[in-house]
Amino acid sequence: MQQNLKVYNSLSGSKEKFQPLNPPYVGMYVCGPTVYSDVHLGNLRSFLSFDIIYRYLMHLGYKVRYVRNITDVGHLENDADEGEDKIAKKAKLENLEPMEIVHRYTQGFHQVTRVFNMQEPSIEPSASGHIIEQIALVSKILEAGLAYEINGSVYFDVLKYNEQAHYGALSGRVLDDLISGTRDLDGQDEKRSPLDFALWKKAAPSHIMRWPSPWSDGFPGWHLECSTMSTKYLGKKFDIHGGGIDLKFPHHECEIAQCVAGYGESPAKYWMHANMLTINGQKMSKSLGNSILPRQLFSGDHQLLDRPYSPMTVRFFMLQTHYRSTLDISNEALTAAAKGYKKLANGLRILKRLQYQENGQTAIDEKINQQIGQFCDNCYHAMNDDFNTAKTIAHLFNILKKINSIHTGSLDISQLSPETFDRMKSVFLDFVENVLGLEEERPGQLDPLLDIVLSSYKEAKSLQDYQKVDDIRDQLKKQGIVLKDMKTGVDWAYEE
Amino acid sequence: MQQNLKVYNSLSGSKEKFQPLNPPYVGMYVCGPTVYSDVHLGNLRSFLSFDIIYRYLMHLGYKVRYVRNITDVGHLENDADEGEDKIAKKAKLENLEPMEIVHRYTQGFHQVTRVFNMQEPSIEPSASGHIIEQIALVSKILEAGLAYEINGSVYFDVLKYNEQAHYGALSGRVLDDLISGTRDLDGQDEKRSPLDFALWKKAAPSHIMRWPSPWSDGFPGWHLECSTMSTKYLGKKFDIHGGGIDLKFPHHECEIAQCVAGYGESPAKYWMHANMLTINGQKMSKSLGNSILPRQLFSGDHQLLDRPYSPMTVRFFMLQTHYRSTLDISNEALTAAAKGYKKLANGLRILKRLQYQENGQTAIDEKINQQIGQFCDNCYHAMNDDFNTAKTIAHLFNILKKINSIHTGSLDISQLSPETFDRMKSVFLDFVENVLGLEEERPGQLDPLLDIVLSSYKEAKSLQDYQKVDDIRDQLKKQGIVLKDMKTGVDWAYEE
Numbered sequence: 007m008q009q010n011l012k013v014y015n016s017l018s019g020s021k022e023k024f025q026p027l028n029p030p031y032v033g034m035y036v037c038g039p040t041v042y043s044d045v046h047l048g049n050l051r052s053f054l055s056f057d058i059i060y061r062y063l064m065h066l067g068y069k070v071r072y073v074r075n076i077t078d079v080g081h082l083e084n085d086a087d088e089g090e091d092k093i094a095k096k097a098k099l100e101n102l103e104p105m106e107i108v109h110r111y112t113q114g115f116h117q118v119t120r121v122f123n124m125q126e127p128s129i130e131p132s133a134s135g136h137i138i139e140q141i142a143l144v145s146k147i148l149e150a151g152l153a154y155e156i157n158g159s160v161y162f163d164v165l166k167y168n169e170q171a172h173y174g175a176l177s178g179r180v181l182d183d184l185i186s187g188t189r190d191l192d193g194q195d196e197k198r199s200p201l202d203f204a205l206w207k208k209a210a211p212s213h214i215m216r217w218p219s220p221w222s223d224g225f226p227g228w229h230l231e232c233s234t235m236s237t238k239y240l241g242k243k244f245d246i247h248g249g250g251i252d253l254k255f256p257h258h259e260c261e262i263a264q265c266v267a268g269y270g271e272s273p274a275k276y277w278m279h280a281n282m283l284t285i286n287g288q289k290m291s292k293s294l295g296n297s298i299l300p301r302q303l304f305s306g307d308h309q310l311l312d313r314p315y316s317p318m319t320v321r322f323f324m325l326q327t328h329y330r331s332t333l334d335i336s337n338e339a340l341t342a343a344a345k346g347y348k349k350l351a352n353g354l355r356i357l358k359r360l361q362y363q364e365n366g367q368t369a370i371d372e373k374i375n376q377q378i379g380q381f382c383d384n385c386y387h388a389m390n391d392d393f394n395t396a397k398t399i400a401h402l403f404n405i406l407k408k409i410n411s412i413h414t415g416s417l418d419i420s421q422l423s424p425e426t427f428d429r430m431k432s433v434f435l436d437f438v439e440n441v442l443g444l445e446e447e448r449p450g451q452l453d454p455l456l457d458i459v460l461s462s463y464k465e466a467k468s469l470q471d472y473q474k475v476d477d478i479r480d481q482l483k484k485q486g487i488v489l490k491d492m493k494t495g496v497d498w499a500y501e502e
Numbered sequence: 503m504q505q506n507l508k509v510y511n512s513l514s515g516s517k518e519k520f521q522p523l524n525p526p527y528v529g530m531y532v533c534g535p536t537v538y539s540d541v542h543l544g545n546l547r548s549f550l551s552f553d554i555i556y557r558y559l560m561h562l563g564y565k566v567r568y569v570r571n572i573t574d575v576g577h578l579e580n581d582a583d584e585g586e587d588k589i590a591k592k593a594k595l596e597n598l599e600p601m602e603i604v605h606r607y608t609q610g611f612h613q614v615t616r617v618f619n620m621q622e623p624s625i626e627p628s629a630s631g632h633i634i635e636q637i638a639l640v641s642k643i644l645e646a647g648l649a650y651e652i653n654g655s656v657y658f659d660v661l662k663y664n665e666q667a668h669y670g671a672l673s674g675r676v677l678d679d680l681i682s683g684t685r686d687l688d689g690q691d692e693k694r695s696p697l698d699f700a701l702w703k704k705a706a707p708s709h710i711m712r713w714p715s716p717w718s719d720g721f722p723g724w725h726l727e728c729s730t731m732s733t734k735y736l737g738k739k740f741d742i743h744g745g746g747i748d749l750k751f752p753h754h755e756c757e758i759a760q761c762v763a764g765y766g767e768s769p770a771k772y773w774m775h776a777n778m779l780t781i782n783g784q785k786m787s788k789s790l791g792n793s794i795l796p797r798q799l800f801s802g803d804h805q806l807l808d809r810p811y812s813p814m815t816v817r818f819f820m821l822q823t824h825y826r827s828t829l830d831i832s833n834e835a836l837t838a839a840a841k842g843y844k845k846l847a848n849g850l851r852i853l854k855r856l857q858y859q860e861n862g863q864t865a866i867d868e869k870i871n872q873q874i875g876q877f878c879d880n881c882y883h884a885m886n887d888d889f890n891t892a893k894t895i896a897h898l899f900n901i902l903k904k905i906n907s908i909h910t911g912s913l914d915i916s917q918l919s920p921e922t923f924d925r926m927k928s929v930f931l932d933f934v935e936n937v938l939g940l941e942e943e944r945p946g947q948l949d950p951l952l953d954i955v956l957s958s959y960k961e962a963k964s965l966q967d968y969q970k971v972d973d974i975r976d977q978l979k980k981q982g983i984v985l986k987d988m989k990t991g992v993d994w995a996y997e998e
Contacts, residue, residue, distance in 0.1 A: 071599070103567065103735060105625045113622055116612070126609055129601045135631030138713050217634050239599060455951045458977050462958040481954050 010390045011066065013246075014330060016254065016277040017176055021392055026245045027275060032063055032070045033244035035236035035274070037253055038130070040077040041111035042092040045118050046297035047320075047335065048283040048290040052250035054321065055280035055329035055393075057124040057443065059248070062389050065441050073239045074127040076115075078108040079134045079215050080207075081228045091225070094215055104215050108134075118300050121317045123443045129239050133231035137217045140226040140234045144205045144219075146268035153267070156196045158208030158222025162263060164201040171266050173201075176277055177255035203260055205230055229260035236273055237265065247274035251281050252289075283324075284334045285310065298335070312337040315344060318447050322347035325395040325442055346399075348500040350438055351446050353406040355499070356413045357434055362427045364420045371421040374408075378426050381405045382433040389441065398437060405434050415493055456487070460496055463489060467496075506886045507562065509742075510826060512750060512773040513672055517888055522741045523771060528559055528566045529740035531732035531770070533749050534626070536573040537607035538588040541614050542793035543816075543831065544779040544786040548746035550817065551776035551825035551889075553620040553939065555744070558885050561937050569735045570623040572611075574604040575630045575711050576703075577724045587721070590711055600711050604630075614796050617813045619939045625735050629727035633713045636722040636730045640701045640715075642764040649763070652692045654704030654718030658759060660697040667762050669697075672773055673751035699756055701726055725756035732769055733761065743770035747777050748785075779820075780830045781806065794831070808833040811840060814943050818843035821891040821938055842895075844996040846934055847942050849902040851995070852909045853930055858923045860916045867917040870904075874922050877901045878929040891938060901930050911989055952983070956992055959985060963992075 011024040026032045036056045039045050045053075056074075063070050082089050097104040119126075133140075144160050147153040152167050153160050164173050168181055181201070188200035204227035209216040216223045236247065242265070249258060258277065265273040283290045290297050298308050306314035315323075323343035327333040381404045388397035408430065411417035419427065438444050459478060466474035479489055488501045507520040522528045532552045535541050541549075552570075559566050578585050593600040615622075629636075640656050643649040648663050649656050660669050664677055677697070684696035700723035705712040712719045732743065738761070745754060754773065761769040779786045786793050794804050802810035811819075819839035823829040877900045884893035904926065907913035915923065934940050955974060962970035975985055984997045 103625065105735060109625050129605050132631060135628060138633055239601060455955060455981065458955050458974060459951060478954060485951065
């Protein structure tokens with residue numbers, strides 16, 4: 007199926023056949039968090055999108071080196087190279103060493119990625135850990151004549167760069183529009199053009215995070231780290247560069263400019279951008295004050311939330327929309343997702359216990375076999391179509407219907423051929439658990455105690471003690487478990 | 503209680519009153535893992551010892567900045583500055599980028615610390631992230647004339663240093679003995695003396711992990727990172743430097759020499775060393791091939807283990823011995839620890855639900871109140887005596903006896919004064935949960951289902967259905983839970 011994968015490349019603005027530079031190896035770099043506060047759901051969606059891309063590429067057999075960085079220095083409060091370093095500011099507010107802030111929120115970020123069942127990247131480099139490499143790239147850009155030093159700071163010369171390359175290649179921004187859109191430089195600004203951006207900033211005397219460099223004791227510009235770390239670990243030219251769509255300009259545009267200026271090569275073959283999470287139609291962001299933190303979702307403790315939602319519910323909710331579409335969060339959608347996720351989880355439980363058996367009487371039903379085969383193919387088609395998880399989930403629900411029919415007895419398992427059954431099982435399990443990363447939220451250790459409860463339930467039923475039957479049903483329901491009286495006996499399921 | 507804490511200082515070889523440089527702040531640096539393989543139990547014991555020290559200092563009200571590093575470069579296979587970098591070698595064997603090795607085993611290490619309920623350090627700096635700072639320290643030592651460059655490498659000049667300071671101050675090693683104990687230098691060696699150690703090593707052409715420096719493209723010596731990172735985050739002079747006892751020489755001795763040579767100051771006021779874990783009387787180490795990994799403990803899958811042991815069992819086992827004594831691991835000792843831990847965990851469960859009540863008839867028993875007060879004081883005395891967790895646990899078991907007596911009814915809670923009860927409760931909970939870090943291993947969500955099982959059990963009992971009573975008991979026992987018929991009704995406990 008590898009040969010059929012298409013990805014939307016932001017650079018060309020179209021879906022392209024995915025052809026890695028050195029198959030079966032794939033190098034993927036994704037812009038990670040700036041660790042000065044808790045990661046909010048908007049960030050999470052972006053990381054989740056690339057988690058899916060990583061998982062599916064591996065499912066297709068690619069050997070992926072996935073690099074996701076930690077921005078722990080140099081990210082100023084606005085993109086105009088002014089204001090304080092976000093981490094240093096937070097450290098000052100909380101009266102801590104900046105690296106304490108970094109450690110706290112890096113751990114918090116890791117915890118969130120674990121809770122949401124995201125795969126670890128292969129390497130997680132930090133900006134502060136690559137100052138030497140960043141200084142080396144600044145030197146290269148200076149040598150190329152595409153940056154200038156002033157008062158100990160170094161700026162990228164966008165206009166000069168644009169004479170020999172194309173600034174705007176990724177974002178489609180037009181230089182003249184950008185210039186007319188900026189305010190005039192006042193006399194205080196060191197930059198030649200308002201479009202220029204910092205490669206190295208001289209640190210004010212009070213600035214804590216600083217390193218020696220040929221130009222000043224200072225710190226690297228924000229865009230620089232990604233150009234440095236992506237190429238250090240993936241080579242000057244690699245396959246995929248990803249991030250949230252808000253990073254497309256200026257961050258990614260500047261990354262390309264830096265790499266072209268310093269290394270003579272545009273770094274990534276495919277640029278991929280995850281779209282925004284909106285809430286009531288507005289972008290979710292810390293600065294707008296409408297952001298929801300993962301822990302608020304789990305507790306339901308947020309003015310915009312009616313009730314708590316579990317990690318897998320949120321994961322499922324996000325995957326119901328393609329990563330390039332905006333996704334609006336609402337209680338209605340989350341509640342529906344909770345139901346949908348539990349349906350899938352129940353399907354997993356049922357399917358794992360299903361054993362194929364021929365009964366020697368029932369004939370194999372070609373039409374049903376064909377149909378199931380088509381559903382399985384469709385899962386691949388949807389994912390191959392630029393990782394369309396929304397469509398994939400719809401196809402999985404078609405398979406689920408068959409699983410449930412077998413479970414309830416309305417479809418006889420021996421109407422399926424053994425091959426169809428095996429394929430259905432492996433595709434459903436692989437896609438739900440490995441590709442979409444949806445796992446059962448109940449710990450398995452619940453089952454032994456449940457068995458005891460179930461035997462009490464069965465006994466009460468056989469004794470026609472309906473008071474007790476109802477009691478047990480009610481108590482289990484409080485735990486999110488419903489009992490089902492099947493032909494084959496009593497079974498339990500997650501309440502959907 | 504702060505003023506009574508005594509710590510054993512390896513530097514003086516005696517217990518000293520603990521007087522931090524800038525109370526209530528305490529700076530503590532602990533040598534972390536070299537992330538080229540899974541952490542084994544011997545490493546774990548060392549990190550656990552400092553976890554206890556960190557927890558108790560905070561319990562006493564100190565504001566602790568706890569720095570524990572990650573060694574991700576420069577740790578050669580032997581201390582004689584020869585052989586390959588451990589991480590680069592592993593990377594070559596597994597055909598990975600060294601930083602992939604680093605990320606994998608750093609994550610593995612973090613997972614182990616979480617499973618064993620260790621507190622996060624405040625900062626976790628990595629050697630590769632502080633190359634600039636390490637180069638700066640090498641320059642300072644060169645300026646001081648206490649190092650020399652040869653063929654692009656820089657070595658610390660131990661003999662010259664010893665003319666003006668004392669090499670051996672920490673370890674008590676005598677220079678003449680050290681010299682006579684080393685082999686002659688062959689002509690190939692660049693060092694002036696076999697005691698000299700590398701500050702910077704020129705990288706061979708095939709060496710992947712390399713950085714530019716004034717002397718060569720190369721990498722820092724292993725000892726250098728800790729001198730650099732401890733002082734960067736805690737100041738030139740800080741309170742506590744800790745590590746496993748095997749690091750005392752040469753690693754910590756070299757750290758002191760580097761700091762004195764470069765900064766003119768011995769870095770730490772108190773040096774603390776955790777003793778070894780032995781197995782059948784032998785040191786546990788990767789090179790001896792007798793090491794046990796945490797996951798092997800949990801599965802029981804190791805030739806030296808009779809059965810699996812849980813994380814809290816192992817934590818309890820290690821705390822039963824003072825950190826400065828060697829600790830020999832055996833199935834007998836682990837099995838006894840499993841019982842002991844469960845006794846404490848049952849005490850926690852009981853105590854949390856105990857409510858004080860006066861009954862108006864029983865008089866307060868002064869002797870028992872005094873006794874309980876003494877047990878509580880003893881917990882502090884033991885911890886204040888160089889963090890003696892072994893004695894602390896013995897005192898907690900004395901308190902536990904009283905808790906159990908109240909629970910079984912042989913001691914009437916109203917024989918205690920309300921103040922005694924409150925103190926007993928807060929000391930027991932604080933010491934077990936916060937200071938020793940022992941937590942209940944059963945997730946709380948088990949209780950609701952247990953309630954259903956318990957009501958079936960009670961009903962069976964009242965109906966004198968002893969077959970069913972036994973069935974439920976047996977099934978719960980398989981889950982490690984025993985039922986207790988109390989005067990007050992049926993209760994459950996972890997099987998001890």
